Amino acid sequence: MSAQAPSAVILVRAERYTPNPATAADNAFQSDAPAGQSDDATSTKALAEMDALADALRAAGVRVHVFVDEDHTRPDSVFPNNWLSTHAGGTVAVYPMYASNRRHERRTDVLEMLKSCYRVQTIVDYSGLEPDGIFLEGTGAMVLDHVSRVAYTARSHRADTHVLERFCTDFGYEPMAFDAVDADGVPVYHTNVIACIGTEVALVALEMIPDEDRRAQVRERLTVNGRSLIELTETQVREFAGNAVELCGRTPRGGRRYVMAMSGRARRSLLPDQVALIEESCEIVAVDIPTIELAGGSVRCMIAGIHLDRRPAAEPELTEAVEAINEEHPETLDGRDVVLADA
Template structure:
């Protein structure tokens, strides 16, 4: 059975022309430029990707891998932004802010979900790009699947009208807030500053601008029975908030090696009460401004019974 907060399957997109996306660099402070050639950078990203897939599969997670050979989709390795899946058989497809990210959407992923899992409906919001609206999936929203809350940072990647519409369709309560980094720059994606597990939540409360909203978010996380792991600005800079809990042979927290190295022993001890940290080594992929959470689109759907072919 797929667990609510920690799915046992993910979709991952293997990159062939990976690079730091020039169309998203203006508002993604986490992006950096590689010192290597385009070919070398792309090859390194593929090697990191393949090693991550192998490690996840060894831990018992079902990984659906799709190849991306397009030269026009540098961020395709981050599929969590263009679709999400939900218990009860629901799938959402999202409108993207950057024009070249809109090309990441692919029908073969949706068809695989329909074939291998029980899908009742697909709600496609992507046409709203024509109105200049964006809601970039589980990058823009960090979802508490148990408490039915969509934590969302105000940004050009999370339109408030679209957020309300998603929450109505998918039965979530929106909790939106402003967030800024230590340099005063707006946070572009919510999953940079927080990640929610079953028994704990990783979050940099200091990044939430309004003190009252900060208290509300902390209280709601605690009320859900989770232990709050308050991350520092420096830990967020190491992608410690960009993690996802999964179910394999046991419950795991997938995060980057860099992120795990930034956590203090007492923070790791809280995670280890209910999940085993699983570090993935992806330094090249992180130059694009995203980390492990962005690479993994969780499958919160019921698997169809095995069929013989």
């Protein structure tokens, strides 16, 4: 299978969820909860959406590690891909975050789970750059082509090109930085809302890259190895069509298949020929998450992919038992339980 599509993911089940006021200034995709809706009601709806995504991924054969977050001061913790990425060969990166109230989303229990269940050799921590006002918000700021080793990055407050260069040197990627703006000239806050790269297909809003030469370079680099390209419109981007992610699932008979995970809203925005092109290589798994999307991110933002080799299970019988308990009672999970459970 391709290095592009991880077969395991990390999700965070945030028990208190509301759109984050600290990120609204530069996130044009963010909106407020419906007028008159209490924070408790918003959180309840969001929790149901988080569970629905986890269930859908498990049903597609993706291994899902869920970590409960009971801290009510972390409104965006449902988006772990901004502080964490993992890489083949056993390397993990931890990133500097733009909003100060997001910086304590970084969790040692997540890192300990990775070290316990997967082969981790090195953790590279860039979070010490935050006091200098230098930020790179993980695979929100970068959309990584793990096959061709390219880091596509839209410049923004959340994607500093100096730390991008440092990341690319450390991890062996080619930096591909560009400006991306909407029709009003507002910079795109995260690259992963305008681009999704799969093994055989990519979805990218090239029209939002104003520099024609750079736009052509991005197109050429994405397709040089035969990958099909779906050009999204800004309208589709507003529906989160770009905020999708390719994963590797398992068929009922134990085979492998590519899964393109996205929101129901994103799926409905795609044209029939675009859907057909995706389905040439991927099964589309679409889940409605309208409450989560109030924060300006969608399914891709909720998923931290695990591109690490798995350690052999030490106690398979216990794993099976805990897996059954977790599937029946997902609300009781904590990070340590999920270490033993893979759907």
